Each structure stands twice: as structure tokens, then as C-alpha cells.
Amino acid sequence: MKILQITDVPDCFNTSLTKEILFDQPVTKDYIQYLGQHGQLDYYAEFPRPFYKLQKSGYYILQGVEGTDTARVILDRTRVQEALQNLTEMLIGFIVIDHSISC
Amino acid sequence: MIYLNNAATSFPKPSSVHQAVIEYLQNPPLQQERMGYSKSSSDRVWKCREKLAKFFGTQHPERIIFTSGSTEALNLAIFGLDLQSGHVITTAIEHNSVIRPLKKLEYSHIIELTIVPCDSAGYVDPADIAQAIRPNTKAIVFNHCSNVTGSCINISSVTEIANAKKIPVLVDVSQSAGTLAIDIEKDHIDLLAFTGHKSLYGLPGIGGLYIAPEIHLKPLKVGGTGIKSELLEQPQDMPIYYESGTLNLPGIVSLAAGIDFVMEQGIEEIHHRKYTLIRLLYEELARMPEVRLIGNLSQEPTLLSFQIQGKEPGDVAYMLDTCFDIAVRSGLHCAPLIHQALGTYPRGSIRASPSYFTTEEEIMTLIHAIQKIVTL
Ligand SMILES: Cc1ncc(COP(=O)(O)O)c(C=O)c1O
Numbered sequence: 001m002k003i004l005q006i007t008d009v010p011d012c013f014n015t016s017l018t019k020e021i022l023f024d025q026p027v028t029k030d031y032i033q034y035l036g037q038h039g040q041l042d043y044y045a046e047f048p049r050p051f052y053k054l055q056k057s058g059y060y061i062l063q064g065v066e067g068t069d070t071a072r073v074i075l076d077r078t079r080v081q082e083a084l085q086n087l088t089e090m091l092i093g094f095i096v097i098d099h100s101i102s103c
Numbered sequence: 104m105i106y107l108n109n110a111a112t113s114f115p116k117p118s119s120v121h122q123a124v125i126e127y128l129q130n131p132p133l134q135q136e137r138m139g140y141s142k143s144s145s146d147r148v149w150k151c152r153e154k155l156a157k158f159f160g161t162q163h164p165e166r167i168i169f170t171s172g173s174t175e176a177l178n179l180a181i182f183g184l185d186l187q188s189g190h191v192i193t194t195a196i197e198h199n200s201v202i203r204p205l206k207k208l209e210y211s212h213i214i215e216l217t218i219v220p221c222d223s224a225g226y227v228d229p230a231d232i233a234q235a236i237r238p239n240t241k242a243i244v245f246n247h248c249s250n251v252t253g254s255c256i257n258i259s260s261v262t263e264i265a266n267a268k269k270i271p272v273l274v275d276v277s278q279s280a281g282t283l284a285i286d287i288e289k290d291h292i293d294l295l296a297f298t299g300h301k302s303l304y305g306l307p308g309i310g311g312l313y314i315a316p317e318i319h320l321k322p323l324k325v326g327g328t329g330i331k332s333e334l335l336e337q338p339q340d341m342p343i344y345y346e347s348g349t350l351n352l353p354g355i356v357s358l359a360a361g362i363d364f365v366m367e368q369g370i371e372e373i374h375h376r377k378y379t380l381i382r383l384l385y386e387e388l389a390r391m392p393e394v395r396l397i398g399n400l401s402q403e404p405t406l407l408s409f410q411i412q413g414k415e416p417g418d419v420a421y422m423l424d425t426c427f428d429i430a431v432r433s434g435l436h437c438a439p440l441i442h443q444a445l446g447t448y449p450r451g452s453i454r455a456s457p458s459y460f461t462t463e464e465e466i467m468t469l470i471h472a473i474q475k476i477v478t479l
Binding site: 044074 | 417418421422425426427428475479
């Protein structure tokens with residue numbers, strides 16, 4: 001799985017950096033289970049569309065819906081580069097990223 | 104999708120609005136004259152001014168200026184008034200479209216600004232506005248109805264005091280126009296800023312400002328007016344003095360159809376429908392100990408803000424959107440000061456705002472979704 005695009009999500013706040021990630025294919029249950037090795041994972045399979053949320057305290061929150069090809073990441077503003085690197089490294093373990101993430 | 108973000112912009116629009124816009128696009132005014140000033144019944148812009156005048160209770164359609172929305176109308180009023188070295192009063196329930204222009208004037212040392220606080224439910228006491236008046240107060244600017252709590256400020260209780268002291272009053276009716284009755288003449292309003300794309304069911308990008316005959320504003324922009332082109336300075340005639348450039352004709356046509364729709368349904372019926380849905384939502388959410396309701400029902404609001412214990416408002420809105428296909432709005436709603444008073448700053452709240460077209464079933468779907476989210 002590859003990241004095709006990362007776009008800014010404008011919101012009301014000046015304290016977090018929210019970005020939308022576009023993958024090249026829909027997120028699977030395997031992928032969500034893999035996320036669980038890297039932080040606190042909440043997975044709500046009983047929702048009409050199953051929801052997951054991975055929290056890596058002080059770095060980022062990654063969340064999205066199983067079966068879709070997008071996810072949202074909220075980076076901690078105080079350590080954006082570190083959080084991005086951390087996220088990238090974590091994702092590399094499961095997916096191949098074909099271009100670098102810049103902020 | 105269940106759309107519950109009508110306080111931001113209304114969706115869907117009545118089919119009569121669709122038809123009016125399509126009709127305009129198929130049959131635009133191609134005659135040579137510019138529209139809007141001819142007072143002829145075939146002039147769609149003038150007709151819209153007349154409808155607005157009737158709707159807002161003024162005899163002066165020519166004193167209704169079209170703008171791109173409330174933000175531009177508020178900027179025209181705030182930067183157009185002569186406020187130099189004066190004092191201005193506003194409130195804590197304002198939108199940034201009031202706060203930022205006023206703060207800009209304050210930071211430039213042009214005005215002194217008093218922000219009258221609200222209580223922890225978002226209510227502003229008009230007596231506190233009266234108390235803030237100083238000998239050099241040059242304007243009072245207030246939001247009729249909060250876009251965060253739905254709390255309202257009684258217009259005439261402010262204008263009565265202000266009129267007695269000859270202080271111009273600018274009222275932002277972005278949230279209330281189309282939901283609550285507004286009467287410029289009865290309420291002695293000097294300046295009224297409204298938007299077309301919320302409860303007046305027009306397209307985004309249209310709104311306006313009513314300017315009372317005794318008020319003079321500096322125009323925000325000058326330029327082509329389509330008439331009196333031989334003049335090298337801005338013609339002083341109303342409304343072109345304030346309306347340089349090509350008007351947003353599709354927006355104006357949509358607004359006229361939206362106002363017709365509101366008048367046909369009746370303001371009271373529209374308010375009753377929306378409030379009934381909010382009361383249902385309020386009562387059901389009040390049963391959930393994890394939900395903190397913001398504001399109360401005492402003024403029969405037509406929107407509701409809340410928080411869920413231990414959950415970020417943004418996460419809740421994202422879950423509602425992605426998992427349940429329900430659109431609400433989270434965050435500060437461009438109104439940071441009221442959130443400070445409500446204790447919801449800086450993360451804000453989740454806001455649900457139904458429209459005339461929202462059904463009870465849709466509100467029940469929202470309630471069930473929140474029931475699931477709170478148990479996580
Ligand atoms: C209270 C209030 N004032 C002003 C505005 C700005 O309106 P517009 O989008 O027409 O500029 C809004 C819109 O959200 C509002 O709710």
C-alpha cells in the first residue's frame with residue numbers, strides 16, 4: 001500500500017496540524033491490526049462503517065474508516081517533523097511510500 | 104447524508120430556489136442597462152430589494168446594499184462609520200466577522216473597545232450593554248443570535264437605550280434572518296447585516312446591509328456602477344454609492360426565491376419546526392451523562408452545541424461524518440470569545456443545526472449515533 005497524497009485539512013485551531021492521507025487502496029483489517037503494535041488503538045467494528053483510531057501520545061493521532069482509502073492524521077504542532085518521521089517509519093513497516101512526506 | 108450544519112450554510116435549498124437560478128441562467132438580463140436601480144417590475148435586482156425591504160420591515164429598498172455576505176456587510180458598516188477616537192461596544196457572543204474588524208480598529212488605536220461578557224449559557228444582559236456606554240461611545244455592534252448556543256439578544260432592548268443617546272446600532276442577523284422575526288422600523292435598527300445562504304436559502308456569496316437614512320458610511324469600494332459613467336468620482340445615489348462592480352445576480356435571484364419560500368412557510372412555522380427538533384435532541388442528549396449540553400432551551404434555540412466527555416469535538420464530528428454519514432460542525436465556529444465564557448475553549452464544541460427540511464427521523468439517527476459514540 002502506498003500513500004498517494006497528503007493534504008492539509010483546515011480547521012478552527014492553530015494548535016494542531018490535521019492532514020488527510022490518501023492511500024492507493026482501501027484500509028484493511030490487517031492494516032488496522034498492524035497499527036495496534038504502534039500505539040493505543042481503538043477499533044469500533046460495530047459502527048455502520050468500522051472506525052479505527054491510533055494514538056501515539058505526544059506525536060500524532062491517526063484515524064479513519066475500514067474499507068476506505070483515506071485517513072486523517074493530527075500532528076502535534078510542537079514536534080511536527082518528529083511526528084511525521086515517526087508516522088512515516090511506522091507506515092513503512094506495512095506499506096511502501098513512494099515519495100517523501102513534507103509539511 | 105444527514106446534513107445538520109445549516110448554521111454554516113443551508114442544504115438543501117427549496118426547489119423554487121433551484122428553479123429561479125436555472126431560469127436566470129437560461130434567461131439572463133441582456134439588455135444594456137445595469138440591473139438594480141430602475142424600480143421596474145422586470146428588474147429582478149430591484150424586486151429582490153423590495154422583497155428584502157418588506158421582509159425586514161423598512162420602507163427603503165434603496166437603502167439595502169447587496170454584499171457578498173454578512174462578513175462584507177459588517178466590514179462595510181464597521182469601517183464605513185466614523186469611529187475615529189471613539190468608543191465601541193460589542194459582546195462576547197460575536198462571530199469573527201465582527202470581532203476581527205473591531206480588533207483591527209482597536210489595535211490601530213482608532214477606537215477603544217468594550218466587549219460585554221456573556222454568562223456561562225451564552226446570554227448577554229442588555230443592561231450590561233447599557234452600562235458600558237460612555238460619553239464617547241460611537242457605535243454598538245451585536246449579534247442578534249449566537250451561532251454557538253442559539254442564545255439571542257433582544258434587539259429593541261438595546262436600540263431603545265442607544266437611540267436615546269443617538270448611538271448607531273449595527274445588528275448581525277446572520278443566524279436569525281429567516282428564523283426569527285426582524286423589524287427594522289419597529290426595532291429602530293440603524294444598520295442590519297444579513298447573509299443569504301443560511302436560513303434565507305439563497306446561494307453562498309450573497310448578503311446585504313441595510314443603512315438607515317440618517318446613517319452615512321464611507322464606501323468600502325468604489326468603481327464602476329453602470330450608470331453616471333461620466334463622473335470621475337463615485338456617484339452618491341443610493342444604492343450605487345456602495346455597490347461598485349457587477350452584482351452577484353444569480354445570488355440575488357436565489358435570495359429573492361429564498362425569501363418567497365420563507366414568507367410562504369411563515370417565520371413562526373419555520374422556527375417552531377427547528378426548535379421542536381432541537382428540543383428533542385436536547386432532551387435525549389440530556390439523558391446521557393457523558394454529554395455536556397451547552398446553553399439551554401430557555402430562548403427556544405434552533406441549534407445545539409455539546410461536548411462528549413473524554414472525546415475531542417473534532418474526533419466526534421469526524422466519526423459522525425465518516426462512520427454515520429452525518430454532517431455536523433465542530434470547533435470554535437469562528438466565535439472564540441463565547442467559547443471562553445462557556446468553558447469550551449480552545450477545543451470548542453460539536454454543533455448540530457437543523458433546517459426547515461430536517462426530519463425527526465434524521466435527529467433520531469444522530470441521537471443513536473451519539474449513543475454509540477459515548478459508550479466507546
Ligand atoms: C453570527 C454570524 N455572523 C457572521 C457570519 C458570516 O457570514 P457570511 O458567511 O455571510 O460572511 C456568520 C456565518 O457563519 C455567523 O454565523
